[in-house]
Amino acid sequence: MTFQFNFTIEDHVEDELTPPGDGALTLDPSKVSSASESQKGKQKERNCSIEQSDLCKELLWECRSMGNVAPSQDPDSSLGAANSSKDLEPHEKQPCLGVAKEHTMPKDLKKVLENKVIEVLPGLQHVNLSVVKTIWSKENFPGENIISKSLSSHSDLITGVYEGGLKIWECTFDLLAYFTKAKVQFTGKKVLDLGCGSGLLGITAFKGGAKEIHFQDYNSLVIDEVTLPNVVANSSLEDEENDVNEPDVKRCRKTKVAQELCKCHFFSGEWSEFCKLILSSEKLFVKYDLILTSETIYNPDYYTSLHQTFLRLLSKDGRVLLATKTHYFGVGGGVHLFQKFVEEKDVFETRTLEIIDEGLKRFLIEMTFKYPN
Numbered sequence: 001m002t003f004q005f006n007f008t009i010e011d012h013v014e015d016e017l018t019p020p021g022d023g024a025l026t027l028d029p030s031k032v033s034s035a036s037e038s039q040k041g042k043q044k045e046r047n048c049s050i051e052q053s054d055l056c057k058e059l060l061w062e063c064r065s066m067g068n069v070a071p072s073q074d075p076d077s078s079l080g081a082a083n084s085s086k087d088l089e090p091h092e093k094q095p096c097l098g099v100a101k102e103h104t105m106p107k108d109l110k111k112v113l114e115n116k117v118i119e120v121l122p123g124l125q126h127v128n129l130s131v132v133k134t135i136w137s138k139e140n141f142p143g144e145n146i147i148s149k150s151l152s153s154h155s156d157l158i159t160g161v162y163e164g165g166l167k168i169w170e171c172t173f174d175l176l177a178y179f180t181k182a183k184v185q186f187t188g189k190k191v192l193d194l195g196c197g198s199g200l201l202g203i204t205a206f207k208g209g210a211k212e213i214h215f216q217d218y219n220s221l222v223i224d225e226v227t228l229p230n231v232v233a234n235s236s237l238e239d240e241e242n243d244v245n246e247p248d249v250k251r252c253r254k255t256k257v258a259q260e261l262c263k264c265h266f267f268s269g270e271w272s273e274f275c276k277l278i279l280s281s282e283k284l285f286v287k288y289d290l291i292l293t294s295e296t297i298y299n300p301d302y303y304t305s306l307h308q309t310f311l312r313l314l315s316k317d318g319r320v321l322l323a324t325k326t327h328y329f330g331v332g333g334g335v336h337l338f339q340k341f342v343e344e345k346d347v348f349e350t351r352t353l354e355i356i357d358e359g360l361k362r363f364l365i366e367m368t369f370k371y372p373n
């Protein structure tokens with residue numbers, strides 16, 4: 001089967017679009033666009049045909065040959081390290097969109113919450129996303145200017161560029177409510193919040209005693225500026241002193257909060273690249289007991305890599321809890337198309353856990369291996 005992915009390479013990272021006024025960026029959730037529509041005349045477009053593969057080899061090869069170290073091989077891929085790339089020539093700063101990398105927790109945990117406004121939900125805290133967007137629409141996030149792009153295209157999704165993580169989507173709340181209602185147990189489990197955005201699903205697993213929690217989002221900025229701060233905001237940071245001068249490992253042993261946070265790992269990148277990173281790393285290699293994923297089946301072009309991710313990373317007796325709208329207008333995906341895709345693959349069975357029939361109809365679906373042995 002042949003898939004078409006649209007990847008976009010910017011001419012200059014400085015080629016920022018100015019947001020109107022100083023106010024917070026607001027996006028219309030009903031609108032989606034592709035990079036080709038929104039960035040005409042500003043960016044070069046590459047269409048990569050992918051046969052039997054989820055990876056655009058040509059683009060990746062080009063990114064590597066342009067001097068980008070594959071981030072998964074980068075020993076220090078923290079925000080701090082990314083910032084240091086400001087000294088590079090413009091073409092060397094170009095991100096290889098979709099390549100996966102692990103994000104390390106900054107040493108000074110309090111810094112993670114600097115310039116953040118915290119909002120409170122029942123039992124959970126999260127950063128105010130309008131503030132994050134306002135700050136980063138004026139600054140140059142290393143490698144990505146997804147905020148100005150989504151602003152200029154009036155869109156919450158720009159295929160292959162920005163995949164919607166700067167918003168808490170409705171189905172996240174459906175799944176959170178289900179966790180309580182169904183008394184979902186997290187204790188001792190290895191959990192993946194796939195397409196995490198704010199990370200509230202993974203954070204609930206973290207607070208519920210999960211053994212290890214991995215957070216994945218397509219965009220680096222989302223992980224660094226939203227997911228990571230949200231995890232820190234929901235830890236017991238305030239209760240403990242945080243000595244920034246101690247080396248990582250020592251600190252991890254020293255404070256309870258740091259010890260807790262060592263259970264959390266953060267990744268950005270496209271799903272098939274993320275799989276490769278996890279499966280190629282002895283340190284990270286893990287099969288998840290539980291994969292939580294909300295509003296990630298909107299684009300049928302991604303079904304192959306999403307299905308592969310479940311197949312490769314779910315433990316044989318594990319389960320996926322997936323929350324989705326019935327249909328995503330403008331992109332074409334939705335619950336029926338996805339279930340049909342899964343049925344045809346004949347690897348997983350799906351079970352509808354709940355239908356939420358208010359406003360836009362939504363579904364909670366469980367996926368388990370059809371033939372676990």
Ligand SMILES: C[S@@+](CC[C@H](N)C(=O)[O-])C[C@H]1O[C@@H](n2cnc3c(N)ncnc32)[C@H](O)[C@@H]1O
Nearest residue numbers: 163164165168169172195197217218270271294
């Ligand atoms: C619509 S957002 C939903 C965010 C969050 N789960 C929520 O419910 O608020 C879709 C998420 O899936 C991730 N995503 C979508 N397509 C992806 C792909 N092909 N590879 C990696 N991540 C992807 C994006 O990073 C994004 O965070």
